[in-house]
């Protein structure tokens with residue numbers, strides 16, 4: 466199976482943006498703009514807009530995801546949201562391990578693994594984020610680090626469950642900075658991730674798994690990044706907040 470047989474997925478990560486009123490406006494603009502997509506289109510929105518997003522996108526080709534999930538099923542975890550709560554709302558995807566969660570909310574490879582397992586066991590599809598920071602890239606440990614993050618995040622995930630896993634390679638130094646990885650840098654690391662998936666699960670799973678790039682992907686650079694053989698999609702922050710920019714990226718992935 467080569468790239469043409471893998472599912473291309475363009476996912477927006479809205480982060481902490483958009484009130485419910487603003488979310489309605491954006492989704493109203495997105496629905497016609499991406500209706501002819503020849504790829505999977507996902508919007509990951511704050512918890513407060515998930516209900517709106519699920520309702521508004523019913524009957525469209527837009528899928529809805531959350532930006533995080535807790536690993537316990539229920540209990541005394543003030544401020545947290547369980548996988549069952551997301552499933553009950555009609556949410557289909559969730560992001561785990563985003564670098565902002567790791568950096569600002571003390572998430573570790575171990576908790577990313579627990580969240581990933583909890584989400585998969587509840588029936589969610591998971592976008593698992595990995596990626597190095599600038600120091601780590603300069604130290605030349607990008608590949609080792611991303612291999613380790615991938616292995617720990619997937620610890621206990623079965624080959625069968627891998628059908629519901631997407632890996633998002635997001636170099637931290639490229640997130641929200643306007644500094645995109647070159648398409649060659651993105652390809653190199655996405656290929657290294659596919660190699661580790663092959664070691665863990667065998668060639669068939671490695672070749673079937675969608676691997677996204679994220680980090681300042683925008684309407685201008687998406688086509689080149691998505692043209693690389695191991696870059697199957699994008700996880701988009703800033704550019705997912707504007708319907709026209711996001712639709713241009715979706716169109717680039719639909720070619």
Ligand SMILES: O=C(CO)COP(=O)(O)O
Pocket residue numbers: 478563635639640641642643679680681682700701702703704
């Ligand atoms: O973190 C990202 C997506 O999860 C990328 O964000 P930007 O596209 O804003 O760089």
